[in-house]
Amino acid sequence: MRLNASIYVARFLLTSGFPFCGHDESEGSEYKGAFLELLKWYGDRNFDVGRIILGNTPQNDMMICRTIHKDIVEACAKETTKAIIEDLDSDYYGILDVKRDCLYHLDRVAAENLLNKLHELELVFTLHLMFKVLLLTNELNKVLQKKDQDIVKSMGLLDLSKKRLQMMREDEWDSMKDEVSLFCGKHGILIPKMDEDYSNEKSKRKRSNILYLHHFRVEVFYAFIDLTLQELNNHFGVVTSDLLLGMASLSSVDSFANFHKDRIMKLAEYYPSEFGDKELREFNFQLDDFVVNAQKCDSMFLNLKGIKDLATMMIETKLDQTWSLVYLLVKLTLIIHVATASVKRAFSSMK
Template sequence: MDQDIVNALELLNTTKQEVQRMRDSGWSSLLDDVFSFCNKYEIAIPKMDARYIPGKSKHRALDVTYSHHFQVERFCVVIDLLLQELNNHFDIVSTDLLLSMAYLHLAKSFGNFDKKKIMRLAEYYLNEFDSSELRDLSCQLDNFIAHVQGFDKRFFNMKEITNISKVLVESELHQTWPLVYLLIQLTLILLVATAFVERAFSSMNYIKNKLRNSMGDEFLNGCLVFYVERKIF
């Protein structure tokens, strides 16, 4: 829950790649581990090329082998469910937002800078950036990146977007590039506006349960604040 949004995106992509790699080429190594485990503890292993028999009755043998059953109907199915769950949690819009944020990262002095991707991020916030402000943001981005890459050493070796915001405020550069600063702020609060809110809604099940279903909104809000922020209180 405290992970930087860019780092979280990198971990998400790594997880998807590893899960996909496991599906494509991980079956043999997993099978070897299973065979080793079974031999160590003297567990009977069926012949993998024999017809699969669900249960104990040989009359119920299916037209697939044990190898096909375990690899296709079990191993691949579980991995596909995991990948589908990840894709459901990070749909096209969410992934596009996260990818756009990655280009605001200071790694390698904005070596991954992609102005089109960053502008795409701003376009999602229609209430914050109208057409004229998008044009101004485009100019401010050019000046900001040129300043960071060529002149200001205070931005060197930063690993998190939060540090960019701090340096901008401390140096009062957030007044020079206010739209860039606004975009960074929106990036930083996205994690709070998604995961934090989801946790708050989940907490409502504990607060407003069957015994307290007549609780008013004001009292519910007060209880939720204490419950969600219980570490602070």
């Protein structure tokens, strides 16, 4: 009964497209998220269910954790896929087989339209372009999804991805066009002449004022790459990059292996109320002494795992007083994570 209750709630949230989890699911929270709130509502209205869920559960068997959520969602996905395959008579590619007798005329028309779309240059070109762009950003995507992120490596891959996309935009149009043309030739897909007027499928009667060459080169090729670059820039702007690289350069991991003075100085400049011109000059000298001491003289800096350990060690050894401005920036760096998380939660709850 407990499992079924969680499944019923999960199915409702999936069907409605609602999120499962809340920002604060603690007992004192006024709103614990859709899953827990709906499960409690269900238990309040069904005595048999209410007496075995949530706080009435023996030990730790409430079946409400996020791992359980994912298992239920995965099970729903498998059942949905199974139902679709059964509808297709166990033929995974049945929708493309327009020669088979369909149960309904509309199914036949839909299948024919899909098959026609697959044989259009527009779709073929777009899919080739998407595949190539995803390949260029694949390594960056994998690094960003890791729990333990190497910030310096991530930012390096970000810069590399931007450069490769820009190079593709400037130099690889001809090779892209030839690649798509070769594919279309092998599969019998019609390629219009590039110097002819572009025909928009949505308004065939209306003559366009652009050529096929302009459409595919400017409105598809350039536009898609520019959109990808814009997305990367939006997520990793100049300020974000400076903050991340400055934090990584200040990290004590592997005896300050990522130390980069210019990046740390840039990070300090983002706090003008704490680091004015006078403080920046003094910080410049303190930073040199601090790093030389940490890397070559003081064994206490060995085996530190990050900025949190560095801050703790500096307090315990009174080094926060010796290099007060270095410690100040370490403190401000620790706050960045908290401030960013708080802002994200605030915007998310507003949505």
